[in-house]
Amino acid sequence: MGAAPRTVKLMYFAWVRERVGTASEEVVLPAGVTTVADLKAWLAARGTGYEAAFVKPGVIRAAIDRRHVQETASIEGAGEIAFFPPVTGG
Amino acid sequence: MGAAPRTVKLMYFAWVRERVGTASEEVVLPAGVTTVADLKAWLAARGTGYEAAFVKPGVIRAAIDRRHVQETASIEGAGEIAFFPPVTGG
Amino acid sequence: MAVRVGPDDFDIGAEVKALTAGRTDIGAVVTFTGTVRGEGSGRPITAMELEHYPGMTEAELVRVEREACERWPLLASLVVHRVGPLRPGDNIVLVIAASAHRQAAFEAAEFMMDYLKTKAPFWKKEAVAGEAARWVDARDEDDAAAERWNRKASGPSR
Amino acid sequence: MAVRVGPDDFDIGAEVKALTAGRTDIGAVVTFTGTVRGEGSGRPITAMELEHYPGMTEAELVRVEREACERWPLLASLVVHRVGPLRPGDNIVLVIAASAHRQAAFEAAEFMMDYLKTKAPFWKKEAVAGEAARWVDARDEDDAAAERWNRKASGPSR
Numbered sequence: 001m002g003a004a005p006r007t008v009k010l011m012y013f014a015w016v017r018e019r020v021g022t023a024s025e026e027v028v029l030p031a032g033v034t035t036v037a038d039l040k041a042w043l044a045a046r047g048t049g050y051e052a053a054f055v056k057p058g059v060i061r062a063a064i065d066r067r068h069v070q071e072t073a074s075i076e077g078a079g080e081i082a083f084f085p086p087v088t089g090g
Numbered sequence: 091m092g093a094a095p096r097t098v099k100l101m102y103f104a105w106v107r108e109r110v111g112t113a114s115e116e117v118v119l120p121a122g123v124t125t126v127a128d129l130k131a132w133l134a135a136r137g138t139g140y141e142a143a144f145v146k147p148g149v150i151r152a153a154i155d156r157r158h159v160q161e162t163a164s165i166e167g168a169g170e171i172a173f174f175p176p177v178t179g180g
Numbered sequence: 181m182a183v184r185v186g187p188d189d190f191d192i193g194a195e196v197k198a199l200t201a202g203r204t205d206i207g208a209v210v211t212f213t214g215t216v217r218g219e220g221s222g223r224p225i226t227a228m229e230l231e232h233y234p235g236m237t238e239a240e241l242v243r244v245e246r247e248a249c250e251r252w253p254l255l256a257s258l259v260v261h262r263v264g265p266l267r268p269g270d271n272i273v274l275v276i277a278a279s280a281h282r283q284a285a286f287e288a289a290e291f292m293m294d295y296l297k298t299k300a301p302f303w304k305k306e307a308v309a310g311e312a313a314r315w316v317d318a319r320d321e322d323d324a325a326a327e328r329w330n331r332k333a334s335g336p337s338r
Numbered sequence: 339m340a341v342r343v344g345p346d347d348f349d350i351g352a353e354v355k356a357l358t359a360g361r362t363d364i365g366a367v368v369t370f371t372g373t374v375r376g377e378g379s380g381r382p383i384t385a386m387e388l389e390h391y392p393g394m395t396e397a398e399l400v401r402v403e404r405e406a407c408e409r410w411p412l413l414a415s416l417v418v419h420r421v422g423p424l425r426p427g428d429n430i431v432l433v434i435a436a437s438a439h440r441q442a443a444f445e446a447a448e449f450m451m452d453y454l455k456t457k458a459p460f461w462k463k464e465a466v467a468g469e470a471a472r473w474v475d476a477r478d479e480d481d482a483a484a485e486r487w488n489r490k491a492s493g494p495s496r
Contacts, residue, residue, distance in 0.1 A: 084391070084461065085461060088462045089430075090458070157236075172236065176298075192351040193354075204377075207375040208372055209371040213368075214366055215365055216365075286448050
């Protein structure tokens, strides 16, 4: 692990976007946030909108660089991480 | 059973029609011909074309008054009896 | 709920539009189109002729469609089958099933095709290059496909 | 093999013609069309909005189509999905699968729809009469439908 700050683009969709209040943002990840689950917990503590969005973190799906990933997936090296509800197209 | 002659319209399709040499005909059924199987056997003895058509009677399907029937079906009261190969539409 | 048998070609989009126009209860439409393939037994097919049993053919198609409507909650359906001379690439058959949800539409369309293939009195005669036309043999797979639907109230076992 | 995501409507007949024009290897074409139904939870729907994840949505649809092509001998396929505002009766999604024979075409079309429903990042927001718009909940049946395809190499268990 180097000490260089890790910057990542976060994207939010559907009601996650509405609750967070933004469609996307760049964040600097603190040390110790290494998995999708870690990132959700860290985001939930960032403010009221985030808390409302991530209150049931298990409901929210994640994608890293446009591929679906599980809770336990590592976010190391990720460029773009998206959070969204279960999909309802078709 | 009365003695009145029983007349029925016979129809032939696809290679059954080609072998018999006609698309349809009216016939008077002899006594004793009471099922589809009986009728096939009687037809097979009517001449060369019929014999060629009904040489393997089990292969040929039958319909009475435009409904599929089995070999053992009674032909009593039938108006139109059709013989044809297994269907190949669709 | 309609059936049509004749020499004329059909337009899938126009048929779907006619079935669904102005309706908002339908959520799923499945169409099946069967076409004349350009080869049979590995040899190029030059011509195809479809014979049928006028009267019985339409009656069987109506029975197939009615049976589908009893098994699935269909909101609209259509069966169109061509007869007469056809060429490779031509349309042969169109089946449409519309329902509120997709599974019923898929299953009903597949059911109608499987039953049509074994019940509706049509016979194909095809000519391959340089040979006399011959009647196409029925396929055992078609009997097996239709048979699936007898085992359960709905849905084939695969 | 193509996918398309955007606000424009589609014409089923024109899309099938474009996929099959000049080809004589195709014998079976299955289309699935999903449309906006006029009611949700028993109340009339007045408006519908489809959000997606540009870039990932197309990538997922390509993955779905590629997976179908690996499982079945498809000769042509297409996935079109609309986004933006839609009204009851409007088309939402079109899936086309073409093969030499019908079972592959049916199964591949159903597979693509089942996977699309659980994998492709689209979200529906609908408004019912007199109420604020709300996001549609995912259906457990859709997960179950997609799950079927994991049990066997081809063909769902029902």
